[in-house]
Amino acid sequence: MNVLMLSPGYPAEMPEFTRGLAEVGATVIGVGDQPAGALPDRARRHLAAYVQVRSLFDEAGAVAEVRAALGGRSIDRVESNWEPLMLLAARLREALGSPGLTVEQTIPFRDKETMKRKLDAAGIRTPRHESATTIAQCWSAAERIGFPVILKPIAGAGSADTYRCDGPDDLRDVLPRLRHVPEVSVEEFVDGDEYTFDTVTVRGEIRYYNVAWYRPRPLIARTSEWISPQVIALREPDRPELADGVRMGFDVIRALGFESGFTHMEWYRKRDGEVVFGEIGARAPGAHQVDQMNYACDFDVYREWARAVVRGEFGAVIQRKYNVATVYKRAQGQGRIHAVEGLQELLHRYGGAVVWNALLPVGAMRRNWKQTLVSDGFLMLRHPEIATTLAMADEVGTRLRLYAG
Numbered sequence: 125m126n127v128l129m130l131s132p133g134y135p136a137e138m139p140e141f142t143r144g145l146a147e148v149g150a151t152v153i154g155v156g157d158q159p160a161g162a163l164p165d166r167a168r169r170h171l172a173a174y175v176q177v178r179s180l181f182d183e184a185g186a187v188a189e190v191r192a193a194l195g196g197r198s199i200d201r202v203e204s205n206w207e208p209l210m211l212l213a214a215r216l217r218e219a220l221g222s223p224g225l226t227v228e229q230t231i232p233f234r235d236k237e238t239m240k241r242k243l244d245a246a247g248i249r250t251p252r253h254e255s256a257t258t259i260a261q262c263w264s265a266a267e268r269i270g271f272p273v274i275l276k277p278i279a280g281a282g283s284a285d286t287y288r289c290d291g292p293d294d295l296r297d298v299l300p301r302l303r304h305v306p307e308v309s310v311e312e313f314v315d316g317d318e319y320t321f322d323t324v325t326v327r328g329e330i331r332y333y334n335v336a337w338y339r340p341r342p343l344i345a346r347t348s349e350w351i352s353p354q355v356i357a358l359r360e361p362d363r364p365e366l367a368d369g370v371r372m373g374f375d376v377i378r379a380l381g382f383e384s385g386f387t388h389m390e391w392y393r394k395r396d397g398e399v400v401f402g403e404i405g406a407r408a409p410g411a412h413q414v415d416q417m418n419y420a421c422d423f424d425v426y427r428e429w430a431r432a433v434v435r436g437e438f439g440a441v442i443q444r445k446y447n448v449a450t451v452y453k454r455a456q457g458q459g460r461i462h463a464v465e466g467l468q469e470l471l472h473r474y475g476g477a478v479v480w481n482a483l484l485p486v487g488a489m490r491r492n493w494k495q496t497l498v499s500d501g502f503l504m505l506r507h508p509e510i511a512t513t514l515a516m517a518d519e520v521g522t523r524l525r526l527y528a529g
């Protein structure tokens with residue numbers, strides 16, 4: 125089995141997916157824009173070959189370069205778990221005659237308007253929505269939908285350029301900030317809790333799923349710097365209050381005709397219990413949510429994903445042992461981190477529960493909190509009981525402090 129793995133070195137999870145592919149016996153050919161020498165060891169070790177293209181974002185150019193480099197070698201799968209490369213993967217499949225999602229099948233996972241139209245046709249509850257390419261269309265869409273509304277790019281990520289507007293004054297403020305976005309989705313604002321529904325799917329059949337709870341919702345987390353955002357992988361995704369969301373997840377996979385690999389869906393649960401679709405990607409989630417799954421079940425879902433796409437099988441027995449909380453921290457101040465407060469005490473109290481300390485060390489430069497999902501690092505911890513997990517996560521949120529400047 126020859127597998128093309130796009131961007132095997134970046135983002136952080138990609139070397140692990142690359143490892144998984146090699147471990148289930150695939151011959152892995154990396155395609156990236158980093159020089160081979162700059163690849164993390166963990167990726168390079170598992171690659172049989174590497175094709176460096178000039179840019180992964182010039183799709184036609186990258187396809188031509190890969191085709192030339194392969195020189196007629198047959199490719200059985202083209203894989204990517206990074207959102208900006210989903211269409212490139214589809215174009216490569218079409219160019220190389222490999223199975224998997226085509227361009228046409230990928231677009232509903234990329235374009236949030238096409239996505240919702242397809243799901244509407246399947247009877248799935250999406251937020252009321254309209255696409256808009258002009259200011260006038262934004263106004264008329266907002267009037268038809270009714271305030272509050274959300275405005276967001278049809279192909280956004282990480283809540284970038286996403287705004288809530290509670291009335292005409294907000295909309296007037298927000299519209300100039302969206303001038304660089306060619307097409308936006310105007311949506312009914314759906315209040316409530318926000319969850320993921322992540323799957324490893326084999327030939328359309330969901331073999332593993334994970335539900336994570338965002339505390340608070342990503343748009344709020346991205347609006348206030350002082351917040352320490354949490355993502356909680358839930359040990360009991362089959363609890364009654366999640367059942368409608370999980371059912372919706374199964375319906376969405378079916379409606380979009382997803383084939384084999386990871387998916388990452390987001391959905392909302394209103395106070396009255398109604399569940400509403402948010403969005404879906406034909407790829408794994410980022411921000412180390414895949415690692416959370418591993419810590420929740422003590423398995424290797426990177427390898428099981430690889431087994432799914434390479435062999436059409438899922439090998440792990442799923443034992444849901446823990447809730448896993450990731451608490452992302454943002455330092456106070458700018459520049460280099462000079463102090464970390466509260467860590468020793470927290471490790472003393474919860475040390476057994478902490479599975480990963482990925483906080484930036486003293487001396488490191490702060491990251492731009494608006495541009496990173498992992499902030500200035502995170503603590504990941506786990507516990508079988510949800511109440512204990514949440515209590516520990518909140519303690520990390522309030523007592524752990526990083527100072528920069």
Ligand SMILES: Nc1ncnc2c1ncn2[C@@H]1O[C@H](COP(=O)(O)OP(=O)(O)O)[C@@H](O)[C@H]1O
Nearest residue numbers: 251274280281282283311312313314341342343
């Ligand atoms: N219709 C909506 N109602 C309420 N909140 C929304 C709505 N659409 C988006 N949001 C908020 O904005 C965030 C980002 O939107 P999303 O569609 O997930 O785009 P992306 O994650 O690709 O940037 C969501 O996680 C949610 O918190």
Ligand SMILES: [Mg+2]
Nearest residue numbers: 282283390403
């Ligand atoms: Mg999202």
